[in-house]
Amino acid sequence: xxxLLYRIGRFSFRHAWQxxxxxxxxxxxxxxxxxxxxxxxxESFEIPGSESQDALxxxxxxxxxxxxxxxxxxxxxTDGSAIDTHRDELAQVASxxxxxxxxxxxxxxxxxxxxxxxxxxxxxxxxxxxxDTDMMDKLGDDKQNVVDIAETxxxxxxxxxxxxTLYQDITYGLTVTEAIGVxxxxxxxxxxxxxxxxxxxxxxxxxxxxxVTMGVLLFVTRFVVVSxxxxxxxxxxxxxxxxxxxxxxxxxxxxxxxxGMRVEESAATSVGTSGSAVTFAAATVMVAxxxxxxxxxxxxxxxxxxxxxxxxxxxxxxxxLLPALFGLAGERLRPKEGSRVWRRETGENAKPTMGRxxxxxxxxxxxxxxxxxxxxxxxxxxxxxxxxxxxPSGKNEAEGATAREAYDMITDHxxxxxxxxxxxxxxxxxxxxxxxVDDLAAIRGRVAAVPGVAxxxxxxPNPTVDxxxxxxIPTTGPADPETTKTVAALRALAAGIEADxxxxxxxxxxxxxxxxxxxxxxxALLPFAGVVVGLSFILLALVFRxxxxxxxxxxxxxxxxxxxxxxxxxxxxxxxxGTIMGIVPGxxxxxxxxxxxxxxxxxxxxxxxxLVSGMREAHVRGLKPREAIEEGFASAARVVTAAAxxxxxxxxxxxxxxxxxxxxxxxxxxxxxxxxxxxVRMTLVPALMALFGKHAWQLPKWLxxxxxxxxxxxxxxxEYRARAEWAQQHHAAIAFExxxxxxxxxxxxxxxxxxxxxxxxxxxxxxAPRAVVAATLAGRVNPHSGRLQVLGRTLxxxxxxxxxxxxxxxxxxxxxxxxxxxxGQLIGRHGAFGRTDLRTELAEHQxxxxxxxxxxxxxxxxxxxPRLTAQTRLTSLDALGRAIALAGAAVVELPELLVLEVxxxxxxxxxxxxxxxxxxxxxxxxxADVTLVLTTGMAFDATQLRELGREIEVIxxxxxxxxxxxxxxxxxxxxxxxx
Numbered sequence: 001x002x003x004l005l006y007r008i009g010r011f012s013f014r015h016a017w018q019x020x021x022x023x024x025x026x027x028x029x030x031x032x033x034x035x036x037x038x039x040x041x042x043e044s045f046e047i048p049g050s051e052s053q054d055a056l057x058x059x060x061x062x063x064x065x066x067x068x069x070x071x072x073x074x075x076x077x078t079d080g081s082a083i084d085t086h087r088d089e090l091a092q093v094a095s096x097x098x099x100x101x102x103x104x105x106x107x108x109x110x111x112x113x114x115x116x117x118x119x120x121x122x123x124x125x126x127x128x129x130x131x132d133t134d135m136m137d138k139l140g141d142d143k144q145n146v147v148d149i150a151e152t153x154x155x156x157x158x159x160x161x162x163x164x165t166l167y168q169d170i171t172y173g174l175t176v177t178e179a180i181g182v183x184x185x186x187x188x189x190x191x192x193x194x195x196x197x198x199x200x201x202x203x204x205x206x207x208x209x210x211x212v213t214m215g216v217l218l219f220v221t222r223f224v225v226v227s228x229x230x231x232x233x234x235x236x237x238x239x240x241x242x243x244x245x246x247x248x249x250x251x252x253x254x255x256x257x258x259x260g261m262r263v264e265e266s267a268a269t270s271v272g273t274s275g276s277a278v279t280f281a282a283a284t285v286m287v288a289x290x291x292x293x294x295x296x297x298x299x300x301x302x303x304x305x306x307x308x309x310x311x312x313x314x315x316x317x318x319x320x321l322l323p324a325l326f327g328l329a330g331e332r333l334r335p336k337e338g339s340r341v342w343r344r345e346t347g348e349n350a351k352p353t354m355g356r357x358x359x360x361x362x363x364x365x366x367x368x369x370x371x372x373x374x375x376x377x378x379x380x381x382x383x384x385x386x387x388x389x390x391x392p393s394g395k396n397e398a399e400g401a402t403a404r405e406a407y408d409m410i411t412d413h414x415x416x417x418x419x420x421x422x423x424x425x426x427x428x429x430x431x432x433x434x435x436x437v438d439d440l441a442a443i444r445g446r447v448a449a450v451p452g453v454a455x456x457x458x459x460x461p462n463p464t465v466d467x468x469x470x471x472x473i474p475t476t477g478p479a480d481p482e483t484t485k486t487v488a489a490l491r492a493l494a495a496g497i498e499a500d501x502x503x504x505x506x507x508x509x510x511x512x513x514x515x516x517x518x519x520x521x522x523x524a525l526l527p528f529a530g531v532v533v534g535l536s537f538i539l540l541a542l543v544f545r546x547x548x549x550x551x552x553x554x555x556x557x558x559x560x561x562x563x564x565x566x567x568x569x570x571x572x573x574x575x576x577x578g579t580i581m582g583i584v585p586g587x588x589x590x591x592x593x594x595x596x597x598x599x600x601x602x603x604x605x606x607x608x609x610x611l612v613s614g615m616r617e618a619h620v621r622g623l624k625p626r627e628a629i630e631e632g633f634a635s636a637a638r639v640v641t642a643a644a645x646x647x648x649x650x651x652x653x654x655x656x657x658x659x660x661x662x663x664x665x666x667x668x669x670x671x672x673x674x675x676x677x678x679x680v681r682m683t684l685v686p687a688l689m690a691l692f693g694k695h696a697w698q699l700p701k702w703l704x705x706x707x708x709x710x711x712x713x714x715x716x717x718x719e720y721r722a723r724a725e726w727a728q729q730h731h732a733a734i735a736f737e738x739x740x741x742x743x744x745x746x747x748x749x750x751x752x753x754x755x756x757x758x759x760x761x762x763x764x765x766x767x768a769p770r771a772v773v774a775a776t777l778a779g780r781v782n783p784h785s786g787r788l789q790v791l792g793r794t795l796x797x798x799x800x801x802x803x804x805x806x807x808x809x810x811x812x813x814x815x816x817x818x819x820x821x822x823x824g825q826l827i828g829r830h831g832a833f834g835r836t837d838l839r840t841e842l843a844e845h846q847x848x849x850x851x852x853x854x855x856x857x858x859x860x861x862x863x864x865x866p867r868l869t870a871q872t873r874l875t876s877l878d879a880l881g882r883a884i885a886l887a888g889a890a891v892v893e894l895p896e897l898l899v900l901e902v903x904x905x906x907x908x909x910x911x912x913x914x915x916x917x918x919x920x921x922x923x924x925x926x927x928a929d930v931t932l933v934l935t936t937g938m939a940f941d942a943t944q945l946r947e948l949g950r951e952i953e954v955i956x957x958x959x960x961x962x963x964x965x966x967x968x969x970x971x972x973x974x975x976x977x978x979x
Contacts, residue, residue: 001279010267163406213313217231249322764956
């Protein structure tokens, strides 16, 4: 992983303008598609598989006129007079509203079909408005037209307000406070880096990623229902993590520049090392967010996918755009020698940093800090014990909002339950037609008798008389826990109604849907947390190769999460600071716990990876446990502090002016980040790590053997860079130093040497180790140890780049393909590997030309066999002809390095002349700068190749003294080649 990211960073640095322009094109294209072809956001609280949703779906089929959105026009007299004196005006308004395009019905409150639309005190009335669609983007004009028509009643001295989802404030936009949050983030970056230019790079990277995310989301709304909160949530998280991820990579880059590293090497190394930590941190965030799919609620799934998309885009920008910006900035990012920043980065400060002083304080009495942190967070979490949840309603709107005023007016005149009417839907296809009217009346009586039901309207059949609906007004409001009991009691009637009347009943309506969603979310919370924490535990175990570290990370996260829940309940439910922050106390949004768990967990793991990876890096270098904790903490504390402050300011900025959903989520995230970064990760974690001691990094041997090494600390990258630096000093075609092939079970004596371009390397030994050497030089098998450079490529590391530049020919053996194909077919297929355009076989005239060259080469070394043609079969040729034909098939791949395994040709000393003739023929087929590698038996005399006029290097594969039997090596070598 680290090596791959290193190459990505180096490529972006070297092609800075191309990468930048590519991002700008994607940015413009995404926003262009989103703004030009995108759809509209819509709220759709569907919950597939629930009783209420199934009933709603059926309602759309049998009662299409009541399947869309509904709204309430609430009218009251302002002087306490009777509403009846305005009966004609109300009827006219209802009639005018009914004429609107998407209005299927506006029910006159005095209609015989109206239920509960006139208040008992005679001072208020409700006009129920039913639309033909639930897509809010189609109702924009009618929404305003309803207001314009109804407000004519104000001329008659009446007060008019509007209720229902359509009139709730569910559109979220960016305000000036969010800009202030970004400004605070910029200040933190300037203080952290001491440079305006350096501070601007993370901001630019994050904003570019957020722009692309927003454009894609807006375009997706054309095909998928996306809630209004999803884009803003994606923006909020995208800005926060985008700045943070770029911050960690930039911090490493500046640190390396201060220590004198070349700019290009520093940029690539920063992406390879810190980029690895960033990648795995982003992976944990995305796992947590995509875990929302487990809940199986569409709007929540879209929200999670949108936020995960924002994180992915921020990661891609940090790994590609940021190193490109490093390339454009060049030396200007290098701290000036002698400056405060330079002294801090190089460790020249006489005084220890604040981070180092803090961790030393924690390490003096770790158990004390463990108790303090757990105690503080435990007390903060106490309010979460009485948390109540529900979906947004008019009651949660700000005072003065029309939906809130309508809610209060209905509560005052009709009772709070009238704000959340429900429908009992009946399938009456099996009810006896002769007793239908009486049966419906009896069912209505049972419904009305349920405790918590204030009133139940008459059962209204549809035109086809296969379904009926009963409107139910509960005594309590939509968010009241008692309403949940009422819904449960209504559903409990189903068995009796079906047994007595053959009617199938179900309860639906917005209130029932909200209750079902809340129940689904509450039920999914623990499984969701288990899956997300479990997957992240596995990921962190892979990263840190430890059991205690990921276990500690997962458990300690619960402290910060529940403390964040406590703050949210205290502010939004209990009303603390409500007047200051413009918050209306009430139940917490039902999907907040799941959202908060997902996001805070992901971001908490960010800090865990950034802090603990530094500790592990110090541990890998050999420091003692406490020394490693101090060193790792001190190196990451400043960056983690800056990252946490940036996230905190970005999230807090959405609280003062944010609406409904976003306000609650933003405060929960801000609190969660604060608690997790400063109390858990920067206090509790080093304290626990100190208590764990050396056991923190222990892993059962059996498990360690099966876990892949993800190398998040970049140890393999450092080794690769050291090998690459060595390789740059050796300009030969092949260079090797203390090279050992094989594996730990069957090593060979190390060899050292160089072969210039156009030279010959003779490798003598047994068949199996020769095959391993050939595969190693071709980049297909890594050497056991030592340094190796082939055609300017470092091994291990650059093996993939050699596949098309190295060809291998086994001259002494025919595989099944060579036996089946003619010489022309074999050459045509091998030639495809050497083509730079499409991998198609050589044309017929090209094949003929190659065969003529082969024939000429054979004649030049004294071969007197029949003339070669495209139809010649290799099985018909003698050993010399077959060997040169096989070599020729490899030559048409146009390799820069040709490996010839002589096989049975070099079985003994007497065959040496034959091998020399083969090599002499091959020389006539290749360019002078193509390097030859000849793998043969120990008996081969390399002096026979002097006539080639090429520089010759000979190495003998001698088994190490403690190596096992040859059979063991053969077995292990075959396994390695197969792998």
